[in-house]
Amino acid sequence: MSLVFYIIAALTVAGGLASMVLKNTVHCALALTIAFAGLALFFLNLDAQFAGFAQILVYIGAVAILVVFAILLTRGSETPKGGVFSRTWLAGLAVAAAVFAVLGWAILHTAPMLPGATPAPAVTVQQIGQALIGRYVLPLEIVAVLLTAALIGAVIVAMHEKEGTK
Amino acid sequence: MIRNLDQIFVLLQHWLVNFLPASLQGTAGVLINAAAIVCVFPVLFAVAVWLERKGLGRMQNRLGPNRVGPYGLLQPIADGIKSLTKEDIVPLSADTAVHFLAPVLLVVTAFMGFAVLPMGRNMVLVDLDAGLLFYFAMGASTELAVFMAGWSSRNKYSLLGAMRAVAQMISYEVVLLLSSVVVVMMAGSLSLTKIVEAQNHYTWGIPHWYIFTPWGLAGFIMYAIAGTAETNRSPFDLPEGESELVAGYHTEYSGFKFALFFLGEYVAMLSISGLGTTLFLGGWSAPFSFLTWVPSWIWFFSKIMLSIFVFIWMRGTLPRLRQDQLMNFAWKFVLPMCLLNLMVAAIWRFMGDGWLRWFVCSAILLLAYAGVGLTELRKKNIGPRSYRYAE
Amino acid sequence: MTPLAGYLLVAALLFSIGLAGALTRRNAILVLIGIELMLNAANLNLIAFWRYGPHPEALTGMMFAIFSIAVAAAEAAVGLGLVISIHRHAKTTDLDQMNRMKG
Numbered sequence: 001m002s003l004v005f006y007i008i009a010a011l012t013v014a015g016g017l018a019s020m021v022l023k024n025t026v027h028c029a030l031a032l033t034i035a036f037a038g039l040a041l042f043f044l045n046l047d048a049q050f051a052g053f054a055q056i057l058v059y060i061g062a063v064a065i066l067v068v069f070a071i072l073l074t075r076g077s078e079t080p081k082g083g084v085f086s087r088t089w090l091a092g093l094a095v096a097a098a099v100f101a102v103l104g105w106a107i108l109h110t111a112p113m114l115p116g117a118t119p120a121p122a123v124t125v126q127q128i129g130q131a132l133i134g135r136y137v138l139p140l141e142i143v144a145v146l147l148t149a150a151l152i153g154a155v156i157v158a159m160h161e162k163e164g165t166k
Numbered sequence: 167m168i169r170n171l172d173q174i175f176v177l178l179q180h181w182l183v184n185f186l187p188a189s190l191q192g193t194a195g196v197l198i199n200a201a202a203i204v205c206v207f208p209v210l211f212a213v214a215v216w217l218e219r220k221g222l223g224r225m226q227n228r229l230g231p232n233r234v235g236p237y238g239l240l241q242p243i244a245d246g247i248k249s250l251t252k253e254d255i256v257p258l259s260a261d262t263a264v265h266f267l268a269p270v271l272l273v274v275t276a277f278m279g280f281a282v283l284p285m286g287r288n289m290v291l292v293d294l295d296a297g298l299l300f301y302f303a304m305g306a307s308t309e310l311a312v313f314m315a316g317w318s319s320r321n322k323y324s325l326l327g328a329m330r331a332v333a334q335m336i337s338y339e340v341v342l343l344l345s346s347v348v349v350v351m352m353a354g355s356l357s358l359t360k361i362v363e364a365q366n367h368y369t370w371g372i373p374h375w376y377i378f379t380p381w382g383l384a385g386f387i388m389y390a391i392a393g394t395a396e397t398n399r400s401p402f403d404l405p406e407g408e409s410e411l412v413a414g415y416h417t418e419y420s421g422f423k424f425a426l427f428f429l430g431e432y433v434a435m436l437s438i439s440g441l442g443t444t445l446f447l448g449g450w451s452a453p454f455s456f457l458t459w460v461p462s463w464i465w466f467f468s469k470i471m472l473s474i475f476v477f478i479w480m481r482g483t484l485p486r487l488r489q490d491q492l493m494n495f496a497w498k499f500v501l502p503m504c505l506l507n508l509m510v511a512a513i514w515r516f517m518g519d520g521w522l523r524w525f526v527c528s529a530i531l532l533l534a535y536a537g538v539g540l541t542e543l544r545k546k547n548i549g550p551r552s553y554r555y556a557e
Numbered sequence: 558m559t560p561l562a563g564y565l566l567v568a569a570l571l572f573s574i575g576l577a578g579a580l581t582r583r584n585a586i587l588v589l590i591g592i593e594l595m596l597n598a599a600n601l602n603l604i605a606f607w608r609y610g611p612h613p614e615a616l617t618g619m620m621f622a623i624f625s626i627a628v629a630a631a632e633a634a635v636g637l638g639l640v641i642s643i644h645r646h647a648k649t650t651d652l653d654q655m656n657r658m659k660g
Contacts, residue, residue: 005560005563009563009567012567012571013567013570013571013574016571016574016575016594017574019578019590019594020574020575020577020578020581020582020587020590020591020594021578025584025586025587026264026317027261027264028587028590029590030264030314032590032593032594033310035571035594035597036597039597039600039601042564042567042601042604043601043604043622046564046604046605046607046608047608048604048607048608048619048622049294049295049296050296050299050619050623051600051604051619051622051623051626053296053299053300053303054299054623054626055600055626056303056304056306056307057299057302057303057306058626058627058630059593059597059626059630060303060306060307060310061303061305061306061307061309061310061339062306062336062630063593063629063630063633064310065309065310065313065332065336066633066634066637067586067589067590067593067633067637068310068313068317069329069332069637070586070637070640070641071586072317072325072329073641073644074586074640074641074644074650075644076584076586076650083583084582084583084584085581085582085583086581086582086583086652086653087653088580088581089580089581091580092576092577092579092580092581093577093580093581095576095577095580096573096574096576096577096580097573097577099572099573099576100569100570100572100573103569103572103573104566104569107562107565107566107569108562108566111558111559111562114559114561114562114609115559115561115609115610115611117559117560117609118608118609118613120608121608121613121614123613123614123616123619124295125295125296125299125355125356125357126354126355127614127616128616128619128620131616131620132620136620136624139620139624143624143627143628146627146628146631147627147630147631150631150632150634150635151631151634153635153638154634154635154637154638155638157635157638157639157641157642158637158638158639158641158642
């Protein structure tokens with residue numbers, strides 16, 4: 001468990017925690033970006049270069065900006081009067097703590113049975129390309145159709161309605 | 167001796183690293199290379215600033231700066247001293263943390279792109295297998311810095327400028343990626359060193375640069391358009407249009423932070439020119455086979471400075487595009503042409519060698535361009551040209 | 558503790574932080590942010606198991622994570638479009654006030 005792992009873990013968990021706790025919504029979105037960057041560093045640490053760069057490109061380059069635009073379009077940067085946590089915050093926190101307790105117990109209980117340090121796999125982008133067109137061509141095409149549907153759907157849902165058809 | 171001159175920086179780095187014990191040599195080598203990049207490109211930034219001011223001045227029929235040093239060559243130093251000594255004004259209601267971090271993030275992500283550009287034979291900082299993907303990942307992070315700058319200033323003009331800039335950058339990011347994918351398709355690798363090596367062959371003295379093929383030329387033109395839009399340069403500089411929005415998203419920045427934005431913009435320009443030369447203009451390879459004795463890094467930097475000159479030329483010549491015209495252009499014209507270019511490149515690959523594929527591919531691209539252009543022009547009723555002269 | 562257990566614990570922690578945020582925050586967009594955090598934690602799990610698993614050359618874990626990134630981006634786009642549309646109708650994104658189906 002090297003020092004690099006602890007630093008990246010601290011960064012990611014701090015970013016995630018800040019994104020759920022801060023009052024200003026735009027600050028939450030920027031802390032989420034830090035969490036995304038920390039996860040990309042994790043992927044690079046795990047020798048998954050393609051996944052790491054794709055994470056930066058898609059999440060930081062597109063999803064974070066999308067979230068920020070949505071916050072600005074819904075006047076989210078003004079803090080609400082009734083506080084930022086809902087009335088039932090205690091139940092939510094308890095559920096999340098219970099989930100973490102169960103997951104943590106499962107991991108620590110099976111820790112001796114997990115595989116140890118294995119040598120790094122040498123993955124080239126060419127292998128990923130071959131896999132995408134060879135073995136995973138059906139998921140690739142389905143994801144393409146899904147993205148097209150999501151694109152059209154998001155535009156239609158968020159479009160201004162025509163004035164006469166209210 | 168010629169090979170030594172070509173590899174002079176590599177040999178210099180090896181000589182410096184040999185002074186250290188063996189355990190530190192790896193990190194020291196990387197640190198020396200990174201320090202070289204961080205030192206060289208700001209010098210190129212100073213040269214580009216001087217070139218811009220003198221070049222724009224001459225194109226606008228006036229002298230540029232000519233007081234500070236011969237031909238104004240020391241003007242960038244004077245600019246630097248000015249921006250370092252100006253007072254750093256932060257608005258009272260600005261979000262101080264985000265306001266401070268925005269220029270830092272911009273400059274960091276702009277410099278990160280240079281890590282994968284091959285600047286000469288064996289002169290790349292990190293030879294990543296997915297080098298092009300890393301470059302675009304760093305480019306995508308620049309947009310967030312622009313938004314942070316505009317939002318944290320708590321200024322409606324800054325926010326408006328930032329939103330326009332981000333919308334423009336996202337639209338043209340897609341075009342940039344698609345026009346680079348054609349090169350990846352033909353070279354067979356995302357690694358930039360392999361892309362340059364695929365272009366380093368000569369037939370009858372002329373190199374196999376991708377710009378000398380029909381799909382490469384179309385791709386290069388679209389890459390150049392997208393690159394100009396990504397760095398918010400004229401004719402796509404509405405977000406920082408001086409007559410429109412004061413200064414757009416960097417209105418509320420003064421002193422050194424403004425200098426950082428300026429540096430970030432020009433370094434991004436140098437970076438995009440660097441990637442453009444790597445992908446389409448053959449990187450560090452010489453234009454004719456009898457010129458290969460000139461060191462490779464001289465060719466790379468000359469091509470970058472040539473691209474910078476073309477950027478400045480476009481700024482001095484073309485009028486500014488309006489925001490909706492710009493977005494229309496990206497989504498309705500350039501993006502379909504990019505997809506057509508991908509198909510044309512595939513046809514090129516499967517037709518095999520010969521003059522027929524040149525004819526077919528050029529015909530497809532020219533017909534599509536002319537067809538779309540003519541149908542769009544017919545919709546606008548443009549009368550005969552009329553001139554108005556000053557009395 | 559093996560490296561794999563470390564990554565799994567961090568992923569579990571991120572997942573529960575995202576879950577806590579999605580269940581306790583009022584603003585609809587912050588709930589979506591919590592969901593994104595949960596999806597990212599699952600991706601980390603996938604890549605960690607791919608790396609330390611028996612057959613990393615089969616690329617299953619990496620492929621799964623890449624498709625998950627693509628689908629999460631699509632879902633974020635549609636979700637945020639919905640939030641914008643609701644805001645246009647109800648003039649608020651406060652989830653405590655949107656507790657009835659009647660428009």
